[in-house]
Amino acid sequence: MITLEEKFAQSFIGEEAKQLAPRMEKAYRTLVSATGEGSDFLGWFDLPVNCDKEEISRIKAAAERIKRNSDAVIVIGIGGSYLGARAGVDFIKTPYYNQLAKDTPQVYFLGNSFSGGELAAVLELCREKRVAVNVISKSGTTTEPAVAFRAVRDFMQSKYTEEELKERIFVTTDAHRGALLSFARAKGYETFVVPDNVGGRFSVFTAVGLLPLAICGCDIDELIRGTIDERERFLAQGISHPACRYALLRNYFLETGKSCELFVSYDPFLRSYGEWWKQLFGESEGKQNKGVYPTSAVFSTDLHSLGQYVQQGQRILFETVVTEETPEGGYTVKKAAEDLDGLNYLEGASMAQINRKAFTGTSVAHSDGGVPVLEIRFEQKDERSFGELCWFFFAACGVSAYMLGVNPFDQPGVEAYKKNMFALLGKPGYEDLRASIEERIK
Amino acid sequence: MITLEEKFAQSFIGEEAKQLAPRMEKAYRTLVSATGEGSDFLGWFDLPVNCDKEEISRIKAAAERIKRNSDAVIVIGIGGSYLGARAGVDFIKTPYYNQLAKDTPQVYFLGNSFSGGELAAVLELCREKRVAVNVISKSGTTTEPAVAFRAVRDFMQSKYTEEELKERIFVTTDAHRGALLSFARAKGYETFVVPDNVGGRFSVFTAVGLLPLAICGCDIDELIRGTIDERERFLAQGISHPACRYALLRNYFLETGKSCELFVSYDPFLRSYGEWWKQLFGESEGKQNKGVYPTSAVFSTDLHSLGQYVQQGQRILFETVVTEETPEGGYTVKKAAEDLDGLNYLEGASMAQINRKAFTGTSVAHSDGGVPVLEIRFEQKDERSFGELCWFFFAACGVSAYMLGVNPFDQPGVEAYKKNMFALLGKPGYEDLRASIEERIK
Numbered sequence: 064m065i066t067l068e069e070k071f072a073q074s075f076i077g078e079e080a081k082q083l084a085p086r087m088e089k090a091y092r093t094l095v096s097a098t099g100e101g102s103d104f105l106g107w108f109d110l111p112v113n114c115d116k117e118e119i120s121r122i123k124a125a126a127e128r129i130k131r132n133s134d135a136v137i138v139i140g141i142g143g144s145y146l147g148a149r150a151g152v153d154f155i156k157t158p159y160y161n162q163l164a165k166d167t168p169q170v171y172f173l174g175n176s177f178s179g180g181e182l183a184a185v186l187e188l189c190r191e192k193r194v195a196v197n198v199i200s201k202s203g204t205t206t207e208p209a210v211a212f213r214a215v216r217d218f219m220q221s222k223y224t225e226e227e228l229k230e231r232i233f234v235t236t237d238a239h240r241g242a243l244l245s246f247a248r249a250k251g252y253e254t255f256v257v258p259d260n261v262g263g264r265f266s267v268f269t270a271v272g273l274l275p276l277a278i279c280g281c282d283i284d285e286l287i288r289g290t291i292d293e294r295e296r297f298l299a300q301g302i303s304h305p306a307c308r309y310a311l312l313r314n315y316f317l318e319t320g321k322s323c324e325l326f327v328s329y330d331p332f333l334r335s336y337g338e339w340w341k342q343l344f345g346e347s348e349g350k351q352n353k354g355v356y357p358t359s360a361v362f363s364t365d366l367h368s369l370g371q372y373v374q375q376g377q378r379i380l381f382e383t384v385v386t387e388e389t390p391e392g393g394y395t396v397k398k399a400a401e402d403l404d405g406l407n408y409l410e411g412a413s414m415a416q417i418n419r420k421a422f423t424g425t426s427v428a429h430s431d432g433g434v435p436v437l438e439i440r441f442e443q444k445d446e447r448s449f450g451e452l453c454w455f456f457f458a459a460c461g462v463s464a465y466m467l468g469v470n471p472f473d474q475p476g477v478e479a480y481k482k483n484m485f486a487l488l489g490k491p492g493y494e495d496l497r498a499s500i501e502e503r504i505k
Numbered sequence: 506m507i508t509l510e511e512k513f514a515q516s517f518i519g520e521e522a523k524q525l526a527p528r529m530e531k532a533y534r535t536l537v538s539a540t541g542e543g544s545d546f547l548g549w550f551d552l553p554v555n556c557d558k559e560e561i562s563r564i565k566a567a568a569e570r571i572k573r574n575s576d577a578v579i580v581i582g583i584g585g586s587y588l589g590a591r592a593g594v595d596f597i598k599t600p601y602y603n604q605l606a607k608d609t610p611q612v613y614f615l616g617n618s619f620s621g622g623e624l625a626a627v628l629e630l631c632r633e634k635r636v637a638v639n640v641i642s643k644s645g646t647t648t649e650p651a652v653a654f655r656a657v658r659d660f661m662q663s664k665y666t667e668e669e670l671k672e673r674i675f676v677t678t679d680a681h682r683g684a685l686l687s688f689a690r691a692k693g694y695e696t697f698v699v700p701d702n703v704g705g706r707f708s709v710f711t712a713v714g715l716l717p718l719a720i721c722g723c724d725i726d727e728l729i730r731g732t733i734d735e736r737e738r739f740l741a742q743g744i745s746h747p748a749c750r751y752a753l754l755r756n757y758f759l760e761t762g763k764s765c766e767l768f769v770s771y772d773p774f775l776r777s778y779g780e781w782w783k784q785l786f787g788e789s790e791g792k793q794n795k796g797v798y799p800t801s802a803v804f805s806t807d808l809h810s811l812g813q814y815v816q817q818g819q820r821i822l823f824e825t826v827v828t829e830e831t832p833e834g835g836y837t838v839k840k841a842a843e844d845l846d847g848l849n850y851l852e853g854a855s856m857a858q859i860n861r862k863a864f865t866g867t868s869v870a871h872s873d874g875g876v877p878v879l880e881i882r883f884e885q886k887d888e889r890s891f892g893e894l895c896w897f898f899f900a901a902c903g904v905s906a907y908m909l910g911v912n913p914f915d916q917p918g919v920e921a922y923k924k925n926m927f928a929l930l931g932k933p934g935y936e937d938l939r940a941s942i943e944e945r946i947k
Contacts, residue, residue: 070946142809159626162603176806177860178773179835180886184601207805209846210859214836242845249845263809322821323765323798331620342810349814352875356765356819357811358800363649364618366922367584367705368784369799372791374918377798379764393621394656403684404651408932417652417930418619424925427942432921433794444622476816479874480808483866488859490850500869504512 065293065441065455067305069312071426072381072435080315083466084302087311090465091302094458099465101472106260107457110268111290118255119283122270125233125253126277130167132230134192137185137215138275139174140199141207142342143263144235147453148172148275150339151267153332154449155281167280168195174211182211186218194219197278199235199271201257203243206484225250235270262472264343265457268450282446289450297458306455309437310463313381316435317355317467321381325373326359328385329422332444334361336385343456347464347471354467363421370425378433385439385452386422390415507735507883507897509747511754513868514823514877522757525908526744529753532907533744536900541907543914548702549899552710553732560697561725564712567675567695568719572609574672576634579627579657580717581616582641583649584784585705586677589895590614590717592781593709595774596891597723609722610637616653624653628660636661639720641677641713643699645685648926667692677712704914706785707899710892724888731892739900748897751879752905755823758877759797759909763823767815768801770827771864774886776803778827785898789906789913796909805863812867820875827881827894828864832857 069076093099097108129136138145149172152160161169169192171185196215200208219228234247235255247254255270266272268290273283297304313324324344326337337359348354360369362384373380392413396406409417426436439455441448464471486496511518535541539550571578580587591614594602603611611634613627638657642650661670676689677697689696697712708714710732715725739746755766766786768779779801790796802811804826815822834855838848851859868878881897883890906913928938 141806146810157622157626159623159630162630163626175809176773176803177771177856177863179833179856179860180599181601181773182836182856184599184605188601188604203845204847206848206859207809209848210836210838210851210856213838213841213846213848217839242847246845322819329619331618331623338810345811345814345818349811349816349818351817352820354814354818356800356814356821358798361618363922364583367617367649367919368588368780369787369791370922371916371918372787372796372798374791374921375793376787376791376796377764378794379798391621394624394652396652396655397659399655403645403688404655405646405684406648406651406655409652409930412930414619414621414624414652417648418621420929421619421922421926423946424927424929424942425922427925427946428921432918474813476813476874477809479816479870480805480812480863480867483869484863485866487862487866488851488854500866504865504869 064296065305065439065451067309068438068440070438071430072312072437074430075319075435076312076315080311083311083315086314086466087307087462088302090310090462091307093465094461095298100470104260104262104265104472106258107265107268108294110261111287111294111454114268114287115256118270119273121253122255122274122277122283125274128230129195129278132193133168133195135169135171135189136195136197136275136278137171137173137189138197138199139208139211139215140172140271141175141205143266144199144208144271145172145175146335146339146342147267147272150336151272151276151281151449152279153335154444155276155446156279158332158334160279164279168278170275170279173215174198174208176207177210182214186214189218194222195231195233197233197235197274198243199257200243201237201241201263203236203241203246206481228252233274235274262474264346267339267453285446286450289447290454293451293454293458304458305439306459307462309439309459310466312437313355313463314466316381320379321435322379323356323358325380325382326357326385327362327382329362329418330387330390330444331361331364333385337361340456343460344463346474346477347460348467348469350469350476353469362425366425373429373434374432380434382429382434382436383439384422384426384436385441387443388440389443390418392416506738507747507881507893509751510880510882512880513872514754514879516872517761517877518754518757522753525753525757528756528908529749529904530744532752532904533749535907536903537740542912546702546704546707546914548700549707549710550736552703553729553736553896556710556729557698560712561715563695564697564716564719564725567716570672571637571720574635575610575637577611577613577631578637578639578717578720579613579615579631580639580641581650581653581657582614582713583617583647585708586641586650586713587614587617588706588777588781588784589709589714592778593714593718593723593891594721595777596886597718597888598721600774600776602721606721610720612717612721615657616640616650618649619652624656628656631660636664637673637675639675639677639716640685641699642685643679643683643705645678645683645688648923670694675716677716704916706788709781709895727888728892731889732896735893735896735900746900747881748901749904751881751901752908754879755797755905756908758823762821763877764821765798765800767822767824768799768827769804769824771804771860772829772832772886773803773806775827779803782898785902786905788916788919789902790909790911792911792918795911804867805860808867815871815876816874822876824871824876824878825881826864826868826878827883829885830882831885832860834858
């Protein structure tokens, strides 16, 4: 169960915040009744209870096969096609997963940049290993993953026969059409579905996220169980659900001049969760010259880099801290014979206890310094909480974007760079744009 | 040599930008004449030509010994005590360094959080390895590294005798005083110096950064050579040096409502460089309720997460893109018999070439969308360029902060969370603060 604590934001929440309640209520209704803009992309909402059981079974079976026949899996995808899985592995397992994995394959994420260095490094690391590939792309023509997949196909063909590749290449793509689907069918590769009504940033509980997570040994039934539970609470509690309050407060803070939200965790295992969260909110809300600018940090780590700014810089920030109710204790400080480092006063304290005091002390300091701090709590770093937390943010994001007055589920601005890039790369059909850009930049 | 290209920002730079020139010139003079606030922390400025040759030799010798006797080195430090070295390893070598390293030890960074999970993971990974430790702390009493060092000492004592540890524990700390220095002397560990006049975020070219970088096989003479060259150009070119122009423009953008700077690289090898850069600018400028809010991203990766926001969100951003003049080409796209993915038009293009087009196309799109884009170019991802680029940003940061009217070299706000944390943890001497905080938060 996800909860919201606003103790360290209270002094920033004026009476006027109440005036946002009707807008929040309307946004909630718009979302749950699927009557708002973009509601043909609301597939994520009922996915917890509607998911394709047959496909879930195939995902599990494929994951088991890959676990048996592979030491490493290369996951090719960009944006929503890798951020969720990567966040999940770090959150549920550890950011050191690849070095610690014993009974499950290592996982490498490619196709999310044009970095030749990264591609070469991963292929080098996989050279002597038994490798599987999961390529994830709705269309199959997004340039970054498509280029990577060409390179990875060459690599795989140098290691395996076409027959063997049928057991090693798994394609997650459109159910009915597209370049990647045609390719997979021609080659006889098993396919999984990127549903039409679930956008990339909401896709972690489709095959997009579930297959890589299952390969890494995550219990996907528990993941789904978490989404089911949070969805039920969201429907049962209505506008009293904390996702609604969170949506209201972030709009309120925005209106009071807090243009930027700093997503914070006190745990490096959630660093990549912050990256996932930034896509969710940034891509959903950053339109029509609106939206909170989403940023992220890990504390106390970044208190020694961004901390000064948060404490005393421009007062344009609010903080959303995600914390764990019942973290593992970790190392406990022991008494030293000579107390040279002055830590003996911490004798018997676990790192989790110290970390909690760091959170409280920091939240008091930041709030005293002019930065409201919201706390969102999950139970523990496991599959269930990951499911709950992600679904919580999905719902909060829908309500928040509707409150803001934008379509939460499109991303029209992402096309702009692609069009220019296609033109500059000489893609057929973009000749005029190419000429006009080249004229402008010469 | 570092250069600045402002082609994609030109339409945002009005006549009024010229009015900032006198302030920039004054800031430049204040910096080079060491007459401004905080000028007792200007040690980094002449470090390139003043560095302690004897210590540099000892750093190289220690690195050689560690390379011979260790498979892994644990670097304990927070903030400026690890960000520079980590950025350097990723930039000069690769973010996959630990998995690819053959003739040099793996490097693990600890003591930068209270994560028991991270501590346990690293110790687990080091259990069967030959391990060295470099603990970095000016005072020796900063809580995060001090706690980690207690744990790591236990770990090392379980593997080695006290005599062996003299060859395995290296201490980088104050030259004359402090808990860590006393400890090192008592134990007979070799020590290196955190100079009094170089703040943490400017310390990567002291032993703080140089020892870990040398252990990882970086050529520290070349690093220093880069800083020497950039410093010479900064002194020779005066206010025509691009660091001055960059400082002027970021102040200008800030004054025109661009509150946030997005540091961008088109190369995941610079992701952690962005973290280093955020500390440098955030901690130097974020005071007196002033300063550009520093954020970072890697493109094209994050064009599929933050890209929508950059293109169409609140118009409060400007972008500073750091690019490589002569990147390695990487994989070259080959013609496919069937052009299912539609990439045949890219036949013969290297990833570096595609990446450059992505940069240009994106910069045109973002600038058209209302985001000025500055480009800062370095030669290539090697030691020399790393030295040049870091020193460029040091100088730019000094000029920029003086233009803003703040002391670039202090960080008074970092104490706030520490004080509260100490109080809550029951540190002797903080009893009153503890009582008052506990009263407030109950």
